[in-house]
Amino acid sequence: MFTGLVEALGNVDAVALHAAGMRLTIGTSIAPELGIGDSLAINGCCLTVTSSHGNLVSFDLLAETLHRTNLGGLPPGSRVNLERALGTAGRFGGHFVQGHIDTTTKVISAGFQGEDMQLSIALPSSGSKYLIEKGSIAVNGVSLTVATLSPDSFGLWIIPHTLQETNLGDLKPGDPVNLEYDVLAKYVERQLATARS
Numbered sequence: 478m479f480t481g482l483v484e485a486l487g488n489v490d491a492v493a494l495h496a497a498g499m500r501l502t503i504g505t506s507i508a509p510e511l512g513i514g515d516s517l518a519i520n521g522c523c524l525t526v527t528s529s530h531g532n533l534v535s536f537d538l539l540a541e542t543l544h545r546t547n548l549g550g551l552p553p554g555s556r557v558n559l560e561r562a563l564g565t566a567g568r569f570g571g572h573f574v575q576g577h578i579d580t581t582t583k584v585i586s587a588g589f590q591g592e593d594m595q596l597s598i599a600l601p602s603s604g605s606k607y608l609i610e611k612g613s614i615a616v617n618g619v620s621l622t623v624a625t626l627s628p629d630s631f632g633l634w635i636i637p638h639t640l641q642e643t644n645l646g647d648l649k650p651g652d653p654v655n656l657e658y659d660v661l662a663k664y665v666e667r668q669l670a671t672a673r674s
Contacts, residue, residue: 479518481571481613481620483558483643487519489551490533498539499549500527505559508534516562516576520644521618521655522546523562523576546578547617547653556644558618571620572613578655580604584648585630594635594646598654602629606666607658615657619643 487505503519511517511534515526522545524536543549551557562576585597598616600608608614610626619639625632640646648654 478563479521479523479560479571479574479576479618480563481521481560481574481615481618483560483619485559486642486644487557487559489553489555489557491553492551498537498543500535500537501548501551502533502535503557503559504532505534506532507559507561508532511561518558518560518562518574518576518618520547520557521574521576521615521657522548522578545580546655547581550653556647558643560618572615573660574615574618574620574657575660576618577657579658580656581653582656584650584652584654586650587648592637594640596633596635596645596648597630598633598656600626600628600630601656604656604658605629607662609662612662613659615655617644617654618657619645 485505485507487503490504491502493500508529511526511529513526516523526534527537528535580601582599582601585599587596608623608626608631610623612623614621614623621633623631624634635645
């Protein structure tokens with residue numbers, strides 16, 4: 478379980494494709510604190526550490542992960558958002574984020590009003606039922622509040638602190654982002670669907 482509060486930024490060091498998928502190696506200051514088998518959310522996707530050497534940590538991505546996320550398209554040098562799994566004594570400051578990416582979508586626009594960034598993101602039709610204004614969504618693993626909502630897009634306001642601590646400030650129109658809808662909304666949908674049937 479994660480909170481959507483990014484702990485550190487990392488940089489893609491290497492990408493190695495193989496028959497079963499891809500090995501992704503990230504350079505980060507928190508690598509020495511990670512052990513083999515630990516969980517780390519990368520751009521919101523929960524992955525398992527398979528090797529660690531100095532400031533480099535590696536992960537094996539299978540076809541499902543490559544299909545569901547934007548990780549397979551990241552070139553070396555790309556900045557990624559990192560968050561370790563929530564510890565039992567940790568503080569919960571974002572919202573319930575599982576690290577299970579629902580889909581990818583595209584940035585429509587990214588602009589500034591003063592120091593704040595306004596993002597508009599395309600909303601897949603399959604996800605519109607999970608969003609409400611002032612509700613939560615994780616974008617590239619960052620817990621954010623939906624500011625505006627239309628049938629085919631949603632808007633977000635990003636404060637300077639979030640821009641400094643995450644990779645959201647790097648986004649440009651057309652860039653792919655990972656979305657994880659609020660798990661509580663998905664449970665409600667499932668319960669209603671079961672009750673109707």
